[in-house]
Amino acid sequence: MIKKNGKAWLYLLPAVLFLGAFMIYPLVDVFIYSFEEGYNSASQTSFGTGLYNYAYVLHETYFLQAVKNTFILVIITVPLSTGFALLVSVALSSIKPLRNLFQTIYFLPYVTNTLAVGTVFLILFKPMEDMPGLVNMMIQAFGGDIIDFIDGPYWAKMFVLSFYTVWVVLPFKILILTSALASVNENYYKAARVDGASKSRIFFRITLPMISPMIFYLVITGFIGAFKAYSDVVALFGTELNAAGMNTIVGYIYDMLYGKSGGYPSFASAAAIILFAIVLTITVINLMISRKNVQYA
């Protein structure tokens, strides 16, 4: 076969080489590290192989906190951002004047730097000595007490993080969904109108099934993206995430490698493999659900 397709393999070679060296090899390596106890990258030695790394990681409170944070983030932001994006896209598709302006506004977060946005969120949510921050000013106006959203209670921090995540992932989803909505043939709507279908029925019986592959795509990538959350958390809460109680799984992996208490590639690898297992499981469940509910024309 190789002889027959020699030319094809030759063309593929650069990609295969790069992918092999920078994707496949590290992946395999991470898998091996995760079973090597006390691996030292400087001396390239370990004490032996076994499941100790996994046992350690799964018993560590920081890791469990990170898993909890990540799951809460995923469960809140994926449905919320997808649903909200759908709402905005439908609204955008049904207005004519100023549509381009609104599209641009909604797309802005996508092209804005994460850390810059983080700074803006700090100004919005962080109470300072001389001013309470915009959000707290509003809370005060309604007679509430000042809440420290950045260094305060857990739920407040989680609220800001979720809010931020939804806001950041929204533009891409809106972009995908508006183009999906635009690609539904006008004739289906005409036919439905002649058939006497109400607006809500047209939406649920025709529009939604016709764009369901795109919604499904967004849900899957949304899950994966939210499970990999890290830079957003740093932008909001700084690098001392364990202390803030706001670490994520990816943050934990990073800390294990390069953090102040880091230098443990074996633990980091084990955590990474656990993350991989979680994402894989969720994606498989998603695929199974979608097989019943997604309509591919």
Place this chain on the structure above:
Amino acid sequence: MKISLEHLTKIYPNRTKGKPDVIAVNDFTFEIPDGKLVGLLGPSGCGKSTTLNLISGLEAPTSGRLFFGDDDVTNLPPERRGVGLVFQNYALYPHLTVLQNITFPLENLKGEEKLSKAEMKEKAYEAARLVQIENLMERKPSQMSGGQQQRVAIARALVKKPRVLLLDEPLSNLDARLRLQTREEIRKIQKETRITTVFVTHDQEEAMSICDEIVVMKDGIVQQISAPQTVYDDPVNLFVATFLGTPEINVFTGRVADEQLFIGDEAVLPRKGVADQPVYAAIRPEGFIPDGDGPFSMDLVRVEVLGRDTSVVSGHPDARNLSVRSIISSDTKVDPGQARIRFSLKPWKVYIFNRDTEERIYPQ
């Protein structure tokens, strides 16, 4: 249900500055008789689809009124007009089965009209039987041929027992053989249900073959409304004459002088009572008779034997068509080797039109 259009007009305002508005439908006043199949025929951009959309209620007219029977439906939304609409690309919902597609309009009924599941199914099967797809009810549209999909679309349009059936180029997406078959079937279903049907097409043969009446349109203006044979035999102007008939009618620039029709220098036909003037002479392909002593001579290009008929292709400097086509019986032998060929003409196949207005001046 009789459909009456009264001064129906649709103008699309042009958004680009300085360009004129588009008058898609210009002051249409005509009646579509109850239980008839009427074809709206014209080249693309003539306003036939817009007319259909106005009748269906998908678009609102700029001015004028529309009646179904005695009911003024001008301001009624589509779902309350009782129309069934079939699209060129069928517009079947791809994620629903055939049965679900056909019951879709029934599920939208509200209040007293609401049907039980069993009643819906029964009605759907009734409509499906009419178009002979009752054995395909569980399929998805993508698992069917174009012809079958078109039947489903017709069943979906008929299931609510509409007062009016509207067909927007229903055959254009089918291959030639299916097109023939489906058009016969549409005719049959229309006759069985006696439902007033409006059929939009750009294909004159399609319109001629199944319609009770044809409305020929051009640039948003009705040219002629008549039975198919009348439109063919009795075209009111040059456009109608050229639009109907295959092969196309042969048009020559000529003149009438001394009650004779001249094409080039030859007086080809006496035409009594026509004043001297420059004219267009249009001759149907079947209007030529090869005749060694005939008055009309042309350069012979080639002879095509088509089996039942023979097509003689010739050229004439005053012809507006690239080549002049005449269809003659294959019993008449034509020597393909000769350079010139002479014809005499069947007088009833020759029309004379005013050179400026293109209106017919003979036969009067």
